[in-house]
Amino acid sequence: MGWSMKSLSSEKSTISSSRASISARERPSRAPLKCRALWRWLTAIRPKSSRVAPVESIFNLAISDKVPAGEFRVNPDEEKITILAERETYYKIFNIRNNALGKAVLLNSVYLPALMEVLSVLEQDAAAYRDRSWFRVFEAKCTHFNINMEKPELLEASQKLLRTPFPRVCTLLGEMD
Secondary structure, eight states: OOOOHHHHHHHHHHHHHHHHHHHHHHSOOSSTTOOHHHHHHHHHOOOSSSOOOOOSOSEEEEEOTTSOTTOEEEETTSSSEEEEEOHHHHHHHHHHTTSHHHHHHHIIIIIHHHHHHHHHHHHHHGGGGTTSHHHHHHHHHHHHTTOOTTSOOHHHHHHHHTTOOHHHHHHHHTOOO
């Protein structure tokens, strides 16, 4: 195979430009709470039967004055599952995500109960959410982990979906080997 420097340079340019277009299309934005672990979880499984474009996230964090300080609520009625928090709590969550320990804490303290809430809502009436953009990804994740959305074990299923997030906190704190 005779490769010239010109053809190698051309090949490298093609690879770089395609990599740039893929990464720009598939990587998460810098929007609130788009941590790498959550991104990997959300993009790891895509439905095989449909050609769904990669999604950045099925979660969105938003401010709501109706939520008491220090608490959050989950709203699955939007195109993304929306985690609602009052202003101060919102900014605390936003700032906590900036380091590895913070991300691990958020997976356990915000996303784990949010997933439990979503599973509970879907157990009651999954058909009502089938047209939401987050549903296909969520359903594919549940299928991959053999989670029955009609009768899930809420805590166990949520931990599976987040790939057992608690040991990450322990590891980061130096408590587990």
